[in-house]
Amino acid sequence: MTTVMIERCMTCGRCSAACPVAFAMDVPPHFWAVRVRQGEGESLARAEAIWSCLACFCCAARCPRGVRPVELAEQARSVTLRKENHTATFADETVLQIISKKSGKAIPQQLIVAAMRKKRA
Amino acid sequence: MEFLYYPGCTLSTTAKILDKQARSIAAALDLSFTEIENWQCCGATFPLNADEIAPKLAAVRALIQARNQNKPLVTLCAACHHVMKQVNHQAKNDADFRTAITSYDADLFYAGEATVLHFMEVLRDYVGFDALRDLLEYPLKGRKIGAYYGCMLLRPSDVMGFDDAENPQIFEEYIRALGAVPVSYPMRNECCGGYRAPEDALGCANLVERIAKSAAGRGAETLITACPLCLYQMVEHSGGAVDVCYFTEILAEALGVDDDDDDSND
Numbered sequence: 001m002t003t004v005m006i007e008r009c010m011t012c013g014r015c016s017a018a019c020p021v022a023f024a025m026d027v028p029p030h031f032w033a034v035r036v037r038q039g040e041g042e043s044l045a046r047a048e049a050i051w052s053c054l055a056c057f058c059c060a061a062r063c064p065r066g067v068r069p070v071e072l073a074e075q076a077r078s079v080t081l082r083k084e085n086h087t088a089t090f091a092d093e094t095v096l097q098i099i100s101k102k103s104g105k106a107i108p109q110q111l112i113v114a115a116m117r118k119k120r121a
Numbered sequence: 122m123e124f125l126y127y128p129g130c131t132l133s134t135t136a137k138i139l140d141k142q143a144r145s146i147a148a149a150l151d152l153s154f155t156e157i158e159n160w161q162c163c164g165a166t167f168p169l170n171a172d173e174i175a176p177k178l179a180a181v182r183a184l185i186q187a188r189n190q191n192k193p194l195v196t197l198c199a200a201c202h203h204v205m206k207q208v209n210h211q212a213k214n215d216a217d218f219r220t221a222i223t224s225y226d227a228d229l230f231y232a233g234e235a236t237v238l239h240f241m242e243v244l245r246d247y248v249g250f251d252a253l254r255d256l257l258e259y260p261l262k263g264r265k266i267g268a269y270y271g272c273m274l275l276r277p278s279d280v281m282g283f284d285d286a287e288n289p290q291i292f293e294e295y296i297r298a299l300g301a302v303p304v305s306y307p308m309r310n311e312c313c314g315g316y317r318a319p320e321d322a323l324g325c326a327n328l329v330e331r332i333a334k335s336a337a338g339r340g341a342e343t344l345i346t347a348c349p350l351c352l353y354q355m356v357e358h359s360g361g362a363v364d365v366c367y368f369t370e371i372l373a374e375a376l377g378v379d380d381d382d383d384d385s386n387d
Contacts, residue, residue, distance in 0.1 A: 107353065
């Protein structure tokens, strides 16, 4: 179940046109609602695209039908994380990778917190 | 006018300069900023799953303090601003969320009564850009400055209420008030790619480089931002196409409250 109004999507592609990283996605945003609507939410949860989403909300801002693909990406990430029973370790590893980089000291805390949140189920 | 100030994690560490400039400006403009007691990190992202309640409680606690003290809650960081306004909006409009937060902690009764403001909104709505112009010691004559909004200040616009998400003007009006020339460029409300930076620094480098070149191509010498993550991305990855600083820096300079002792973020 999702809070996103997936039935309203008409696959017009404005979200994908707006998305700054759609060009690099295996499944671009304008297919997300359709996937879920057709009962293929599992395939969306396995797509690399949901991890590429920047959560910048521009897909939602440009949608003429009030669909919010950005929320589907996060919900699909949670499905994966919860199913695979990822624990805090997975998130902590990501954070460790960030702060162990050469420029780690300059990295803003908001990025570290966000990276941890992103991978916590 | 009295405000409750929520600095957040980044302004207490890597973006201390933003905190310092904001406090100096507030003092110069007779705005009373009281730092919120025992604040907790807002979480930097607003959880988009309906069943995630606990990650929003830090924001709820801050908002309750603001309501109880009857002062607007002011933030500087784009992420804090985003999370506080999103949580406030949900508390106001979602009865299930209100019930859930009280289930976590019986002391937490909250229905979105507080007012959340970004510092830029305080400057526009409480000080006024016209009044600000009259207070300047050193107007920034002839400087060409571009606004870099990024994503979190503007979107979703019905919740943020900051400005038109597609054609924002607030930063441009601010730059104009300071005596400089605002440089408009197409990519000013594009995302810096920060959320993906840990996994894919190169892809993000490409995003900020395009934004910086878009601004430089229109003649911007400096970009201003309210977001420590946008600033970091720009400094690390934009290839030096344009200088970038916090929006407070140019006001501190124009007011003559710039301490001038360092430009670092330490």
